Amino acid sequence: MNITFRWYGRDNDTVTLENVKQIPGVKGIVWALHQKPVGEVWEKDEIKGEVEYIKSHGFHADVVESVNVHESIKIGNEDRMKYIEKYKQTIRNLSDYGVKVICYNFMPIFDWTRTEMFHPLKDGSTALFYEKGKVNHLDPQELIRTVAEASDLILPGWEPEKMARITELFEAYKEVDEEKLWANLEIFLQEILPVAEACGIQMAIHPDDPPWSIFGLPRIITGEQSYEKLRAISDSWSNGITMCTGSMGANPSNNMVEIARKYAGLAPFSHIRNVKIYENGDFVETSHYTQDGSINIQGVVEELNKQDYKGYVRPDHGRHIWGEQCRPGYGLYDRAMGIMYLHGLWDAYESRKTGVGVYDSYSRKLN
Structure with a gap:
């Protein structure tokens, strides 16, 4: 398990790499x-500058999240091939600087959706919150204002230039249903996977967040059947998934322990986080601690340990705690605690599996 930490850059994050350096075990x-x-x-010069800065702090830069897919590709309009060719070149350029995994998604317009960015919790912290009934009756423009008011930082999937075209985009998607979106994903993958293979890069599609249709837009990476359909497009080594317990797990019919058992081998990258799901379909982000939410985080990590999972893992959305002023869902403190929880689970399962305590094993190496 290769622990990583998502970072938004020197000018777009409240967290510094000096901060991250103090979290044990982050590679x-x-x-x-x-x-x-x-x-x-x-x-290449842009990539080089970022990779060198990351490596100067002692970290690897193996995983990119995300190289976002242009809406023309997802809609399948006349500009599709132009943007696919640009995507291919980005893959080639990233491979020149050692990138091994590219996370991406194929969600129309909105990459993720929440109705509150700082929802108050009983313990005094705040967290991202999704109110299902509100989304069902919400004007997308109101949602855009909610997100824009939450932070003056760039939020992935909510880029101002895309939000300015929202009416135009909704009009274009009127002709795109799930079947058409799958067909457009297939064309995209057939074009880019040979390039990714040649470059030694695994593409890792992220599940839809949430994993159901919103605002009448189609969603296709929503559960186990989606992964079967994805692999039917191509069984290429490069055609992988990002296993996200919080996104796919927001639908209680998705058993994340079972999904980890079946599909961890296809996942070079995993996001491990917890959510509390309510009977009416609302959900809220919680700490990573299993008992705080509805996802069996203990079971997921146990399954990964059974498979001796070598992929990249990061904590995902955290609460905003101890008065931290940060981008929604991406503060330092709660994600750092999440990492330590994942370390603790992994160490316990490793000790049980080997019969040798982690400390005992370390002591033997010293001696």
């Missing part, structure tokens, strides 16, 4: 060029 930084307009080629 890598999950990064992106968040200032780049979606669809534009990531140039």
Whole structure:
């Protein structure tokens, strides 16, 4: 289990790499060029500058999250091939600087959706919150205002240039149902996977967040059947998944322990986080601690340990605690505690599996 930490860059994050350095066991930084307009080629000098900065702090830069897919590709319009060619070049450029995994998603317009960015919890912290009934009756423009008012930092999937085209985009998606979206994903993958293979890069599609249709837009990476359909498109080594317990697990019909058992081998990258799901379909982010939410985090980590999972793992959305002023869901403190919880679970399962305590094993190496 290769522990990583998502970071939004020197000018777009309240967390510094000096901060992250103090979290035990973090090996890598999950990064992106968040200032780049979606669809534009990531140039080599831009990549070089970010990778060198990350490595100068002692971290690897193996995982990029995300190289976002332009809406023209998802809609399948006349500009599709232009943006696919740009995507291919970005893959090639990233491979020149040692990137091994590219996380991406295929969600129309909204990459993730919440109705409150700082919902108060009983313990005095705040967290991201999704009110299902509100979304069912909400004007998308109101949702955009909610997100925009939450932070002056760039939030992935909610880039101002895309939000300015919201009416145009909704009009374009009127002709795109789930079947058409799957067909457009297949065309995209058939084009990019040979390039990714040649570059030694695994593409890792992220599940839809939440894993159901919103605002009448189709969603296709929503559960176990989605993974079967994805692999039917291509069984390429490069055609992988990002296993996100919180996104896919927001639908209680998705058993994340079972999904980890079946699909961890296809997941070079995993997001491990917890959510509390309510009977009416609302959900709220919680700490990573299993008992605080509805996802069996203990069971997921146990399953990964059974499989001797070597993939990249990061804590995902955390609460905002101890008065921290940060981007929604991405503060330092709660994610750091999440990492330590994951370490603790892994160490316990490793000791049980081997019959040798982690400390005992370490002592033997010294002697």
